[in-house]
Amino acid sequence: MCALILLLVLIALILSIYVTVSFIGLLVTLLIAGVVGWLAYKFVPVKLPYGFLGAIVAGLAGSWIGGWLLGDVGPSIGGIAVFPALVGSLILAVVSTVITRTTKS
Secondary structure (H helix, E strand, C coil), X not given: CHHHHHHHHHHHHHHHHXXXXXXXXXXXXXXXXXXXXXXXXXXXXXXXXXXXXXXXXXXXXXXXXXXXXXXXXXXXXCCEEHHHHHHHHHHHHHHHHXXXXXXXX
């Protein structure tokens, strides 16, 4: 009986560590995506919509676009290849700027 309780405690401990590490990995990925998106919008003369949430979306979408165009070139932090993500975010920022300026005219 004691061995069964010890085994259940061990399983619970392993699962809690796994969930914590996965959650921290997700937070790091979102933070890196936000920083990359924010950096991309610093190069383009337009206000970033939705603040840091918009930067996270721009960074994630830019990571996907840059990974599709360039592959996994350069350092990777939090599961995001930084250089392709920045290039993809810049492309996304320029395209969104062109679209918003043409719809305002």
